[in-house]
Amino acid sequence: MIKEALQYIIGLQQPRTEEINGKRFYFSNGIPMPVGECRGCEAIRLSTLTSLVDYIKEDMRADFLYAAPKMIVHVVSETNVRLITQFNSDMDRWEVVDVNARVPDVVLNKFLDQEPFIIQMQSMFIDSPDKAIVMQVAGNVEDRTVANYGDDGISQKATIKTGLANVEDVIVPNPVRLKPFRTFHEVEQQEIEFVFRMRNTQGGVSCALFEADGGAWKFRAVHEIAAYLKAELEGMENISVLS
Template identity: 50%
Template sequence: MAGIIKEAIEYVVGLRKPEVQKIDGIVYSDKELEPVIHNPKARAIQMNTLTSLVDYIKAQVDEMDEKMIVHVQSPTKVALYSALDSERIRESMVEVMARVPEFEYGRFIEHERFCIGLQAKFLDDPESNRALVLKFAGTVEDGTVSQYSDDGISQKATIKTGIASKGDALVPNPVKLRPYRTFHEVQQPMSEFIFRMKSDDSVKCALFEADGGAWENVAMRNIKDYLEVELADYPNFTILS
């Protein structure tokens, strides 16, 4: 009962007109006031490529402010904003989300699925170790992965070296790879990974990221560089990353 009375009192108080006073040049009110502003904003267009964003800007199909901001928010997201209006509000014109293939980093997966993922989701770069990792993961014998030393880092396994020959080899570590992790219009960053294997019921492989997330800064800089070149003739667009 007390709760109902309290709510009723609060409702009645809410209906009361606010008391406004001016003290030392500052206007005070005993109630929180919100301005009624008709300031409609467009809903952001959803895109998936940097090319589509550049084409949209160059086509000038929509009216834009004299000053616009292209914000590289992450390796997979770029947004287009207007400058602040009279109400200090920005209009979100475009959101671009990259479509990148997913790879299970930090998890041991069956070696055939690992090899397929490595071929489909990593660039065959001459500077990378993709071919070495593929060769090792594809020729290792089940049940032969073992600890080579007691530091928990180095491993060795038996691999097929020919039609009928075999031999022990160290698992390569660390390895440099260039996975698809950002927009396809820009160069994919090279990163170091820890390559690990284990053998229980079957051979499993895993890649652990070993660059502390530095690749994200490289990717964002690559995106910014790309957009600066493409929008060089549009000085009213400021590109931030």
Template identity: 45%
Template sequence: MIKEALQYLIGLGNTEILTAATGQEYASQPVHLIKQPTPEALVVRNLSGLVDYLINNFDDQPPVLVHVASPTRVDVFSSYNQDFNRNHLIQAKALLPRITFGQFMDAESFNILLQSCFVPNDARAIVLKVIGNLKEETVSNIGDDGVSQQVTAKTGVATVENIIVPNPVALKPFRTFVEIEQPESEFVFRMKSGPTAALFEADGGAWELTAIARISEYLQGALEDEIKSGKVTIIA
């Protein structure tokens, strides 16, 4: 048994390359590629950190490729090595609040969500006014045409009246890096008894393309000298 094991080990060192009649080449033993090592990417949480890394050329890298992968991620790669693998040098991942769309929540939670996770604009102010003055009774669906709803809201110290819930609403949630202007997109604003409220995304994801374009524009301005010198190439 020991003899057989030794013969097997010796055989591992005698790998031959065989050519078949078809011209294809085969190895007489299983072989595995010893890959050239690549670094683990450094992760930062904003675009400024990524820009600082590239301007200072901390790792003394040759020309690099900056890929705006999504509204929340930017990757920096070197050229590929002999194994056709790229060095992933640094990655920027946006640190963002958790925003739940398409889920009804009570008026107080919805109010807090709007104030803490959305950029102030006219539409946000209107929705906050509706939510902040609701009377706790069933949301009226009389005259609900699938777009506009009526709710009972306070209009004075002791009076109430039916008001129309705005729809759609153009809002700016925090969904990408803080260094760029948050994209504005349309949402369907709906309410149910409780009262509860929810926002449903209604732009088909167009905001993502806008965010990617703005990230690319920001990086091109911040890395203008590096781009001109050929040290940095940006793709989106």
């Protein structure tokens, strides 16, 4: 009898699937988990990494009393992070939290009229020496004075106002290093090189910033997001951070 009882107890700890009251449950270490349910449950929608960390530390244990013992934080991109379960018995995952950064719509690789370009620079870029230079040139350029300078396809020359009655010719700076708001605010915004171009138009002067790093900033941002989450969730053995 004792032997049979011990075997029964050991058997309860083994992974298995049982039907209880018409519903199937997957047992892992004695913890029941509904099989095939919650696939249609809507994930929690968040917008900051801080709120994700707070949920994992404070609320997830209560919400997922019968859930998978281990969870995965997947850094999908520079603006998206997901909290998902490991595979259940159906080789499926549950999405628990979906975090999408609220970032401004920065218009790049496209010419803008002078005023909207300056407003974008003021409101969507972190202050830096190169930002100040770009705004000075873009904000004071004289109409119809932009000209190609040299033959490398990058250098340009323009006439800008330097005082109430003074003007001078300047070389349009290139490349410029700027930090637009394009990822979660909890991590450092990525500084990348841009090609700054200007051209004459019928309505005055148009300006544009063209990305010059081939998108490498996105990989750096994903790495920094993962590093931030690993530091904030240090010591939580049931959480893995992947990027």
